[in-house]
Amino acid sequence: MTELGDILVVIPARGGSKRLPRKNVLPLAGKPLICWTIEAALEAGLEARIMVSSDDEEILALARQYESRGVIAHRRPDELATDTATTTDTLIDAISAEQRAGRQPKTLILLQPTSPLRNAADVKAALQTYREGGCADTVVTVCEVDHPSAWVGVIGDSARFKGIDVTGKRSQDYQKEYRLNGAVYVAPTSVLQEKGTLFTEELRASVMPRSRSFDIDEELDFKICEILKGEVHSGD
Numbered sequence: 087m088t089e090l091g092d093i094l095v096v097i098p099a100r101g102g103s104k105r106l107p108r109k110n111v112l113p114l115a116g117k118p119l120i121c122w123t124i125e126a127a128l129e130a131g132l133e134a135r136i137m138v139s140s141d142d143e144e145i146l147a148l149a150r151q152y153e154s155r156g157v158i159a160h161r162r163p164d165e166l167a168t169d170t171a172t173t174t175d176t177l178i179d180a181i182s183a184e185q186r187a188g189r190q191p192k193t194l195i196l197l198q199p200t201s202p203l204r205n206a207a208d209v210k211a212a213l214q215t216y217r218e219g220g221c222a223d224t225v226v227t228v229c230e231v232d233h234p235s236a237w238v239g240v241i242g243d244s245a246r247f248k249g250i251d252v253t254g255k256r257s258q259d260y261q262k263e264y265r266l267n268g269a270v271y272v273a274p275t276s277v278l279q280e281k282g283t284l285f286t287e288e289l290r291a292s293v294m295p296r297s298r299s300f301d302i303d304e305e306l307d308f309k310i311c312e313i314l315k316g317e318v319h320s321g322d
Contacts (some may be wrong), residue, residue, distance in 0.1 A: 090221050091192025093134035093213075094275070095127050096180045097149075098173055099199050101142025105304045110199050111144050114308065115315035120145060122202035122315070124152055127195075129206035132213065135191065139180050141167030174284055181275050193221065194278065196271040202311050203298040204269035212270040212292040224273040224286045226266055229299035234260040264291060267299035 099110040099120050111118045120138070127136045137158040138149035149159035160183055166176050177194060184191050195213065197204070208227060216225040234257055239249035270292065273284050302308050 089192060090217060092189060093132055093193045093195060094181065094184055094189075094191035095132070095134045095136040095195045095197060096177055097123050097127065097136070097138045097197050097199055098176045098180075099138060099140045099142070099145045100167060101140065101145060102167075102169075104169075106302070106308060109302060109308065110140075110142075111148065112308065114202055114312050118148055119202055119302070119308075120148060120199040123197050123199045123204070124149065124157060126204060126206050126209060127197055128152065128155055128157070130209040130213075131206070132195075132210070134195065135184065135189070137180050137183075139176055174278065174282060177284065178278055178282070181279060191275050194271075194273050194275050196273070196284065198268055198301075200302040201267070201269040201300070202302070203300055203314060204294070205298065208292075208294050208298060209270055211294075212272050215290050215292040216272040219290045221274065222286065223288045223290045224271065224277065224284060225290045225292055227268075227270040227294050227299075228264040228291045229267045229294050229296045231263045231265050232296070233257060235263055236260060264293065267294060268301045269294060269299060 097120065103109045110120045114122065124138065135158065136156060137160050138145065139160045139162045140146050141162055141164065146159040146161060149157055160180060162176060162179055165171065166179055177196060181191060181194065195209065212225050212227055236251035239247050242248050271284060277286055278284060300307060300311050302311055
């Protein structure tokens with residue numbers, strides 16, 4: 087069984103975004119988008135190192151507002167600020183930065199700022215699943231799918247719809263299915279450094295409700311999250 091060890095939380099946030107320009111700093115329900123993820127990480131109370139990795143000075147300046155609470159603003163190398171740079175490359179860079187500072191994190195938690203509805207309880211639940219699995223398998227957060235995958239097909243020539251189940255079964259007659267929601271990933275740092283991937287051969291799932299599983303990719307997603315976040319905030 088692998089030990090949990092020191093925990094490094096990484097929040098990767100590039101300045102550029104093609105579909106929704108500057109989305110990581112756009113105001114959502116009263117604060118910049120990335121701040122919701124930084125605060126969820128802090129509220130989880132994990133005694134972890136929390137690092138915002140970015141190429142953008144405005145994003146780094148927002149991260150520095152939380153420095154007194156232990157958040158690290160890490161400027162990533164220029165080569166990791168391009169469209170071709172991967173999240174894995176960014177995570178490996180973050181781990182290496184910690185190692186150069188004399189730290190040896192064993193567990194990495196990836197929190198993407200485009201999941202602002204994910205909360206501290208979701209982060210803690212994913213980490214608990216990781217612990218229960220022996221700290222050896224990557225944990226991913228998932229949510230139940232809206233409709234059975236048997237109802238998903240492809241459109242061929244002449245608008246022919248193929249590949250779906252037409253038996254007439256009701257949605258509740260199918261086995262429950264889940265999809266990745268991109269909100270939380272927990273993984274051993276050794277897998278990233280030794281294999282260059284976030285994912286172990288076996289994955290474990292931490293289930294989140296669909297209501298907190300929105301991932302912002304375009305303006306419509308942003309507007310939906312703003313409405314939902316505003317409703318939650320007004321009920322506090």
